[in-house]
Amino acid sequence: MPSYKAPLEDVGFLLNDVFQIDRYDNLPGFSDASADVRxxxxxxxxxxxxxxxQPLNRVGDKEGCTRHDDGRVTTPTGFKEAYKQVSEGGWLGLSAPEEFGGQGLPSTLSHTVAEFLTSANMAFSMYHGLTMGATAALLVHGRPEQKAIFIPKMVTGEWTGTMNLTEPQCGTDLGLLRTKAIKQADGSYKITGTKIFISAGEHDLSENIIHLVLARIEGAPAGIKGVSLFVVPKILVNADGSLGGRNGVTCGAIEHKMGIHGNATCVMNYDDATGWLIGEENKGMQGMFVMMNEARLGVAVQGLAQSEVAYQNAVIYAQERLQGRSLTGAKATDKPADPIIVHPDIRRTLLTIRAFNEAARAMVVWTALKGDVAHRSEDPKERQAADDHMGLMTPVLKGVLTDVGFANAVSAQQVWGGHGYIADNGMEQFVRDARIAMIYEGANGIQALDLVGRKLPRDGGRAAMAFFAEVAAFAKEHGGDEAMQPFVAPLSRALGDLQKATTWLMMNAMAQPDNAGAGATDYMKLFGLVGFAYMWAKMIKVTQDKIAQSGATPYLTSKLTTGRFFMERMLPETALHLTRIESGCATIMELPAEAF
Structure with a gap:
């Protein structure tokens, strides 16, 4: 059976040593998160x-969720009890504002905790993860009375939340949605329509489910400019906060899907359901983007989390499975064969996954810290720079971490050979569960287009230029350090590839937009590699300093080796992505559609 151990040492190294989180004690909530508290x-x-x-992960996968004739949905065995522990433990309110019953701690801590929970049980963690996304939208765009009614109960976990965006005829292009809203005399709206792929749309974990629903008000403009956002509770809430009658929203079906069986992915039917407008009429995309950005960073963490747990189980198997002898002579002379971890190709596979995991974790912490600065700093310039970073890095993190996370789950399964294909061993579940992260909250091709088409040119390229300048400054600062040369020199070359790609797109995408579309995914992956390289260079500098001060430890020695592996074996792919980008769109667009 699979196992999981939270990477506490690595997280501590990032929070305490690399990013020195205590330096942010001037921001609200950070001083309460002292080292002992963390x-x-x-x-x-x-x-x-x-x-x-973790013990419920296989249970949820095998049992799935059950929809009953009356539309109720029950979750797998043990989920209700586990959810009670999560909600009573205050985990949903870790970084929520204190005025609504949260603990007000840094969101950086919440994202770190989310990795642990998601590695252990991705399907289960989605129930409270989506609630946090819905809460974020209400915090930013909700009316005072909406905040007072809904947020405290969502923070405690008594009520959960969802995002209802997708319809059968529209996913990415939400301007095509048909769900309608008719205004009532009392200021509420009647919502009618069907939403699909709604994660945690119906379940038995909480006493109420607060749906955030995109719909079009009667008479609103066509397309995306006529979309509004509504809060539609499963059970209506009385003025005093008590629960009233059942609203006109039901689960029509549970989707039969490849993975995350323990999460109820529902078809939701709205039949004159009562809802209330969030924000302004026809401005629903503003609230939607708050939810989406929150969710996209959470989905990026899912890619990392599945890669991490798959890696851990591949390592255990590689150390135990006996097959063949080492190319340099028998290592386990007392056994009929050597464990497969002696073989270079197995080590290449494991190091590739590990080098990604450690760099991706650093990027998540780095970006989460920027998010805290954006929301908590009193300095307008700091907030703007942090918000720029978040906007630029969100599609990179979502796209790259989930793409690579899935590929790593497949590679970890490959380490197990035929045994990895057998369901009882659990490796194939990691593959199936990881797959969805590349698709939902904006498929990764869309993330790449968002990066190239919207985030890169935004504000004259201010965010990208700031990133380039930061990486270049680090390389210049440590360029004379001989011990850092194996890391700084490749970082500088990779940054050069990214800058060349950026210049090429700027010069060639305006006249021929398909050039941007053809190169978008390669650009996103190139950007991700440079981000990972920067994280590795920062981690290695701290590692070297710690060794110089206190001596080597197995953890620090492993960090040096893994960092060198990344620079030597993984980072050179930036040149490949640059070459592809510079080839343009000609051959991609040449064939007529009927020739495919």
Whole structure:
């Protein structure tokens, strides 16, 4: 059976040493998250993940969710009890504002905890993860009375939340949606339509489910400019906060899907359901983007989380499975064969996954810290720079971490050989569960187009230029350090490839937009590699300093080796992506559609 251990040492290294989180104590909530508090929270999150959620992962996959004739949905065995522990433990309110019953701690801590919970049980973690996304939208765009009614209960986990965007005829192009809203005399709206692929749309974990629904008000403009956002509770809420009658929203079906069986992915039917406008009429996309950005960083964490747990189980198998002898002579002379971890190709596979995991985790922490600065700093310039970073990096993180996370789950399965294909061993579940992260909350091709078409040119390219300048400054600062040369020199070359690609797109995409579309995915992956390289260079500098000060440890020595592997074996792919981008769109667009 699969196992999982939360990477506490690596997280501690990032928070305490690489990013020095205590430097942010001037921001609200950070001083409350002292080193002792962080350690206590992370250790408890590790216990919850390892001892409660991980054992339910296979249960949820095998049992799935059940829809009953009356539209009720029951979750797999053990999920209700586990959810009670999560909600009563205050995990949903870790970084929520104190005025609504949260603990007000940094969101950076929440994203770190989310990795643990998601590695342990991705399907389960989605129930509270989506609630946090819906809460974020209400916090930004909800009316005071909406915040007062819904947010405290969502923060405690008594109520959960969803995002209802997709319809059978529209996914990415939400301007095509047909769900309609008719205004009532009391200011509420009657919502009618069908939404699909709604994660956690119906379940038995909480007493109420607060749906955030995109719909078009009668008479609104066509397309995306006529979309509004509504809050539609499963059970109506009385003025005093008590629950009233059932609303006109039901689960019509549960989707039969490839993975995340333990999460109820529903077809939701709205039949004159009562809802209330969030924000302004026809401005629903503003609230939607708050939810989507929150969710996209969460989905990026899912890619990392599945890669991490798959890696851990591949390592265990590689150390135990006996097959063949080492090319340089027998290593386990007392056994009939050597463990497969002696073979270079197995080590290449494992190091590739590990080098990604550690760099991706660093990028998540780095970006989450920027998010905290954007929301908590009193300095307008700091907030703007942090918000620029978030806007630029969100599509990169979502697209690259989920693409590579899935590929790594497949590679970890390959380490197991035929045994990885057998369901009882659990490796194929990691593959199936990881697959959805590349698709939902904006398919990764859309993330790439968003990066190239919207985020890159935004504000005259200010965010990208700031990133380039930061990486170049780091390389210049440490360029004379001989010990850093194996890391700084490749980083500089990779940054040069990214800058060349950026210039090429700027010069060739305006006249021929298909050039941007043809190169978008390669550009996103190139950007991700440079981000990983920067994270590795920063981690290696801290590692070298710690060794110089206190001596080597197995953890620090492994960090040096893994970093060198990334620079030597993975980072050179930036040149490949640059070559593809510069080839343009000619051959991609040449064939007529009927020739495919």
């Amino acid at each position: 350690d206590a929270i992370l250790n408890e999150a590790a216990k919850l993940s390892e001892q409660v959620l």
